[in-house]
Amino acid sequence: MWALLPLKDFVQAKQRLSGSLTVSERRGLFHAMVEDVLTVMSVHPDFERVVLVSDDPAAQLLAEHYRVECWSERSFAVRGLSAVVTAALAKIQSIAVGEQNTVMVVHGDLPLLCNSELDTVIRQHQQLLAAGNSGLSIVTDRHQRGSNILVCDPARPLNLAYGADSCALHREEARRIGIPAQVLQLPGIGQDIDTREDLLRLLALPRTGVATHTLTFLHDTGIAQRLNTMNTEANVDALIAHTESALSEWNTL
Ligand SMILES: Nc1nc2c(ncn2[C@@H]2O[C@H](COP(=O)(O)OP(=O)(O)OP(=O)(O)O)[C@@H](O)[C@H]2O)c(=O)[nH]1
Ligand SMILES: O=C(O)[C@H](O)COP(=O)(O)O
Secondary structure, eight states: OEEEEEOOOGGGSOGGGTTTSOHHHHHHHHHHHHHHHHHHHTTOTTOSEEEEEOOOHHHHHHHHHHTOEEEOSGGGTOOSHHHHHHHHHHHHHHHTTTSOOOEEEEOSOOTTOOHHHHHHHHHHHHHHHHTSSOOEEEEOOTTSOOOSEEEEOTTSOOOOOOSTTHHHHHHHHHHHHTOOEEEEOOTTTTOOOOSHHHHHHHHHSOOOSSSHHHHHHHHHTTHHHHHHHHHHHHHHHHHHHHHHHHHHHHHHO
16 A cells, blocks of 8 residues: 655645744644654555655655655646645556555644554455445544545546545545445544644643654643643633623623
């Protein structure tokens, strides 16, 4: 099996965290999350090739450090996640002509990715393939809307639709081209980091040896403490607002 990790320019990553983190903090956070993903992917025995797709020099350095490949995104001359992944899947198909290829497309913002969940995804995908020789597995997010991981067959290309409700759209697309599809839910892979709430959830988890780079980054930079304080202040504000409105209701009785 191949693994494909599309990585945006690191300074552009995690825009949805702009309200909580500075540009350099977002960049550092994304770098740490990619390290957590690569720590697991780069040594997993079921991946014959792990390929990053990115033009960011930091991705090139990470590829060297973790001994994986890095393909230039510019060389594909397309823009946007779906188009970049489509082009990279076509390249894999053209390299490994005539082989039964399976590709796992993994996102960089999954610091809780771990070996046991990867094993589960691979095993479940193999079971799906037992009924035929092609199929699509989607590991969705905790809201059951995104496609945090796709396991697909580059010989049966899909019209990829990353973005809002991509899980349902990818499932529908598999139906359209006539291949079986399954949606999997796993707690670690399902917990991608898009929002401040996602960061707070990550920080609230007991430390169990996963997400090590990300948690170390968040604690060493003081971001963890800042976010937790902001959260407590927001809770206090919400409590005061709630009490005031309850009191005014009571006064009008
Ligand atoms: N190579 C490449 N990777 C991309 C592109 N867009 C998104 N990605 C990657 O795809 C994965 C999911 O990205 P998104 O959730 O769309 O974007 P994000 O940067 O994580 O978050 P936002 O900026 O808040 O939307 C991450 O690993 C991104 O780095 C792109 O245009 N090119
Ligand atoms: O379709 C998707 O899953 C998104 O484009 C990428 O995932 P995220 O925005 O939930 O990180």
